[in-house]
Amino acid sequence: MKIKKISYIAISLIIAMASLGFVFGGWTEKLNIAGTVNTADFCVKFVEGYCINYDPPGTNDLKYYGYPERWPYDVGTTYCDVKEDKVTITLENVYPCYQTFVRFRIINCGTVSAKLKDVTVTFEDPDGLKKFVEFGVDVEIRDPDGNWVAEAVYPGRYAGAFPKTDAPIDELKTALITTINDALNQIGGKLPPNYELWFGREGDEEGCFGFHILQEVDGEIAPENAHFSFTIEMTWVPFNN
Amino acid sequence: MKGKLAAIFATVIVALVIVGFAYGAWSETLTIEGNVTTGELDVEFKNISCSCSEEMTCTATGVDTDGDGDYDKIVVTVSNGYPDGYCDVTFDVHNCGTIPAKIKGIGITGDTVQVASTLTGLSVGDIIDVGGSKSCTLRLTVTDQADEVSTYSVTVMIDAVQFNAP
DSSP, rough: OOHHHHHHHHHHHHHHHHHHHHHHHTTOOOOOOOOOOOOOOOOOOETTOOEEEOTTTSSOOOOOTTTTOSSOOOOOOEEEEOOHHHHHHHHEEEOOEEEEEEEEOOOEOOOOOOEEEEEEEEOOOTTOOGGGGEEEEEEEEHHHHHOOOEEEEEEEETTTTEEEOEEEGGGGGHHHHHHHHHHHHHTTTBOOOTOOSSSOSTTTTOOOOOEOOOOEEEEEEOOOEEEEEEEEEEEETTOOO | OOHHHHHHHHHHHHHHHHHHHHHHHHHHEEEEEEEEOOOOOOOEEEEEEEEEEEOOOEEEEEEEESSSSSSOOOOOOOSSSSOOOOOEEEEEEEEEESSOOOEEEEEEESSSSTTEEEEOOOOTTTTOTTOOOEEEEEEEOOTTTOOOOOOEEEEEEEEEEETTTT
């Protein structure tokens, strides 16, 4: 008897709860949120094929700090090859007091601002030439309309946008971090989309990287038939990284 | 408890890996490679010959003192010299390097009182293009200050530098 009663109660409860359930179901509304997220395109690259070279093959050499004057000789030669992710600068058959400049561009080709995260520089100096190689760099920023908006120079200005070329090559990393960040800081610390780092429009008489070969260091003369190479890697990340 | 800790640890690692991948995908590395190769300044003597006035004789021989495969010294031996007798050493100064050479200095030392030395065809400031030459003559004249049966020596030094050197 007792079991029967309990069974009735249980069945009643189930029926009641089911009824409530139906009723409750009838008093609910479903709200949906459909979210779509389109991520940005992060893209920083060199402008491929663009390089202004101040001593290309077949051109007489620049006089040291004498631009635009040139020697009546084509002895040293500067080659500049620009791919999207790599620039190769080659100075061939150069000699003491040789000076050259190359100019290329980095563009923020994405949709999100970029900042410089890191610069690494490595050297290969099998012939002891490194200490005779000097450089200078002029960093400029242009907005998408080509207007100049910021600039930083290392180690100093020679003329116009040509940098002096008397910084030891050992200072390359410091120079790039300093100049790029100094220039970026003038416009908020980041390179916005479609802005260009370095070196303006074609036809402008501006310099970017400049190089110079010293005659003598500590009584030692620059070696002949010597080779030296360096590699700069710049890591760019989104502005908020 | 240990199982829970392991689960948390595994979750953190998975999260870090995912974050790491995401970070890798959102950076760009741009590379600038620079190569510098210096040229060679190298001048040499070529086409060396020697002739003298009557009854004097001479030999002129090129010597490679630095072992680079070309003559950087001429040894001239004059025999039977007499006052006002002379020998002419002719040679070319040839630029066999990859950089134009400028003649920075010409010096004559030694027994110049007894042997007068005159170099023609080459002057300080001359620039010799790569592959080019200057034809020169060195005249060695025995003066009346020279003794009989004696040996005198003179040295002519030609200094060349790269064309743009001051």
